[in-house]
Amino acid sequence: MTLRAAIAGVGHYLPARVVENAEFESSLDTSDEWIRTRSGIERRHFAAEGETTSQMGAQAARAALENAGLQIGDIDAIVVATSTPDLTFPSVGTMIQQELGMASGFAFDVQAVCAGFIFALANANALIVSGQAKRVIVIGAETFSRIMDWSDRATCVLFGDGAGALVLEGVAGTGTSADRGILSTDLNSDGSYRDMLYVDGGVSTTGTAGKLRMQGNALFRQAVSKLAQTAETALEKAGITAADIDWVVPHQANIRIIEGTAKKLSLSMDNVVVTVQDHGNTSAASIPLAMSVGRARGQIKDGDLLVAEAIGGGLAWGAVVLRW
Incomplete structure (x- = not known):
């Protein structure tokens, strides 16, 4: 018997405020056509004033639990992927743990920027396969609108806020690719590319949150090759x-x-789940958001074989192969 970490439920949360491309035209030298043709993005969601990463992550987790037909008491651990935590510490994971009323188990955060959910899935998979947890909620949640430079048209139009979540549980498999669950993971990073995508602030440098900076053309060239490779x-x-x-x-x-x-x-492209037009880049939230939306659309069905891949600041990149 082979123990696999299989998906029991999926869910997501998007803030109420929808920001169409045209909204940027009054403050930036840009247009709906310029944004769409260069990114494919048509709109994105922004968190409301006072709405936090942990609150959105908790909402996505509730949706995933409902989809799985489980209660929070059935969960052993929470792993959150985020680069935009509510506070420097404690972790967003522990805040969500408290918000959901989870009285036992453990929670922690993973930070690998846009690749964060892949890294979080790999960690959750290891917890289940090693026997340290039977069921894990894996969450990607971001409020990137809080770290945007609103004068930089090359970056501020690309990002959005939101959260997505999966419930993983251990199931018995045969050890073949016909099994349900996570079949393989691949993780990579290379700090020599750090200047391609970073935030220009932090606790031990400026003492501020900072703003996102990106070398778009250079990052594009790295992204395609590294994503295909992983x-x-x-x-x-x-x-x-x-x-x-x-x-x-x-x-x-x-x-x-x-x-x-x-x-x-x-x-x-008929075999690719695409949501970028409606959400923009939600960093670590984008893959679970896309999985939840793809499932709701009826695209992703039981037994389907998926590969999820991501690259983000670091640079960090990776992929997960799983059967739904």
């Missing part, structure tokens, strides 16, 4: 090929990156 490595680890995949669920950063990665994998 997906191929994860597929090889699982003993399958891209032709076996039902759905790619990519980090929703830019439609051109998504299209370029699919092309490198020789996959049709």
Whole structure:
């Protein structure tokens, strides 16, 4: 018998405020057409004043628990991927633990920027496979609107806020790619690329949260090659090929990156779950958001084989192969 970490439920939360591209036209030298043609983004959601990352993450977790037919008492651990915590500490995970009324178990955060959910999934998978937890809620939640430079049209139009969550539980498998659950993971990072995407502030430097800075063209070139590479490595680890995949669920950063990665994998865009047009780049929240929306649309079905991949500041990048 092989123990796998399988998806029991999925859910998401988006703030009420929807910001269309046209809203930026009054304050920036930009237009709806300029944003759409360069990114594929048409709108995004921004958190309300006082609405926090932990609050959104808790809402997504509640939706995932309801989808799984479980209660918070059934959960052993919470792993949160975020780069925009409510506070320097304690962790967003412990705040969500308290918000959900989870009286036992443990919670912690993972920080790998846009690749954070992939890293969080890998950690949750390890907890389940090692026997340290039977069920884990994995959450990606971000309020990137709080770290935008609103005078920088190259970045501020790209990002949005939101949260997504999966409930993972241990299930018995045969040890083959026919099993439900996480079949393989691949994680990577290279700090020499740090200046491509970073925030210019922090506790031990400026004492402020800082603003997001990005070298868009250089990052684009790294993203397509590294995303295809990590997906191929994860597929090889699982003993399958891209032709076996039902759905790619990519980090929703830019439609051109998504299209370029699919092309490198020789996959049709018909096999890619795309939500970037409605959410923008929600960093660590984008993959669970896309999974939840893809499931709600009826795209992702029981038994489907998925590869999820992401790249973010660090640079950090990785992929997960799983069967729903």
